[in-house]
Amino acid sequence: MYPDSHSSSGATANWLLSRIDTPPVVGIVCGSGLGGLADTLKDPVAFHYQDIPNFPQSTVQGHAGRLVFGTLKGKPCVCMQGRFHLYEGYPIQKITLPMRIFKLMGVETVILTNAAGGLNQDYKVGDIMIVKDHINMPGFAGNNPLVGPNDERFGTRFPCMLDAYDRKLQQLAQDLGAELGFSDFIREGVYCVLGGPSFETIAECRMLHRLGADAVGMSTAHEAIVARHCGMRVFALSLITNQAVMDYHSEERPSHEEVLETGRQRAEQLERLVSTMVGRMEINNNINV
Numbered sequence: 192m193y194p195d196s197h198s199s200s201g202a203t204a205n206w207l208l209s210r211i212d213t214p215p216v217v218g219i220v221c222g223s224g225l226g227g228l229a230d231t232l233k234d235p236v237a238f239h240y241q242d243i244p245n246f247p248q249s250t251v252q253g254h255a256g257r258l259v260f261g262t263l264k265g266k267p268c269v270c271m272q273g274r275f276h277l278y279e280g281y282p283i284q285k286i287t288l289p290m291r292i293f294k295l296m297g298v299e300t301v302i303l304t305n306a307a308g309g310l311n312q313d314y315k316v317g318d319i320m321i322v323k324d325h326i327n328m329p330g331f332a333g334n335n336p337l338v339g340p341n342d343e344r345f346g347t348r349f350p351c352m353l354d355a356y357d358r359k360l361q362q363l364a365q366d367l368g369a370e371l372g373f374s375d376f377i378r379e380g381v382y383c384v385l386g387g388p389s390f391e392t393i394a395e396c397r398m399l400h401r402l403g404a405d406a407v408g409m410s411t412a413h414e415a416i417v418a419r420h421c422g423m424r425v426f427a428l429s430l431i432t433n434q435a436v437m438d439y440h441s442e443e444r445p446s447h448e449e450v451l452e453t454g455r456q457r458a459e460q461l462e463r464l465v466s467t468m469v470g471r472m473e474i475n476n477n478i479n480v
């Protein structure tokens with residue numbers, strides 16, 4: 192009934208570790224249309240999801256379905272070129288399984304990226320939002336990735352989420368964003384996850400905005416919850432790929448094509464921000480990085 196267990200993620204972690212030279216300390220998840228990040232890794236070793244035991248398959252356009260190991264600014268990283276979403280039909284524990292595999296391979300810091308609709312009226316398409324918090328809408332209905340027996344080897348039954356997104360990394364992103372000349376399009380806000388795959392109605396966008404969400408998407412929060420549960424540091428970025436429509440007179444219509452197109456236009460800056468961050472991050476373990 193609950194597809195994840197220490198043994199399935201452990202078997203996959205061991206399978207992967209036996210095929211790479213250096214265990215990763217940073218894990219990166221590429222959002223829709225943002226998979227180019229994985230191509231920036233040096234000395235890459237890539238695995239197709241279909242070849243990795245227990246791994247789900249990517250079914251969404253813009254998610255290549257490869258796990259890429261390599262170094263970014265000298266630090267060993269693993270990059271998911273394609274993530275899993277609730278609407279693909281996988282149980283929520285399965286779509287977050289890679290977080291536990293990351294943990295078991297030695298990852299300390301997870302960087303999540305996503306494409307999202309902008310609810311905040313000050314946001315423009317192409318803005319990069321540093322996620323400071325999330326609203327887990329499916330969780331309100333009991334669809335939380337930690338539902339089911341708790342495996343104490345990963346973490347506690349009732350994990351705190353007040354510090355889900357690491358504040359020091361948020362500050363580092365702000366500082367580096369300024370250094371790179373990105374301040375005009377760097378924002379900070381609250382990400383709200385919905386189940387999808389239908390985009391939101393106007394009434395839903397208005398409601399989410401009033402609830403305090405700045406951006407809306409269909410991913411990330413579940414990964415953040417599982418990553419925090421097992422003690423990894425989490426940092427997340429949303430690329431605002433489209434404006435959430437809140438006006439019944441608007442002719443705008445969101446589409447996945449627009450999402451991917453904005454990704455293409457902003458990919459280079461987003462990649463630079465992420466790689467600069469990885470370069471400046473402090474790593475706590477004993478690996479020589």
Ligand SMILES: O=P(O)(O)O[C@H]1O[C@H](CO)[C@@H](O)[C@H]1O
Binds near residue numbers: 223304447
């Ligand atoms: O969150 P990522 O994976 O970036 O993808 C976003 O883009 C898709 C919609 O265009 C949805 O899957 C939404 O969640």
Ligand code: HPA
Binds near residue numbers: 450
């Ligand atoms: O407008 C959106 N809504 C939900 N998910 C999204 N992912 C990109 N844009 C959007």
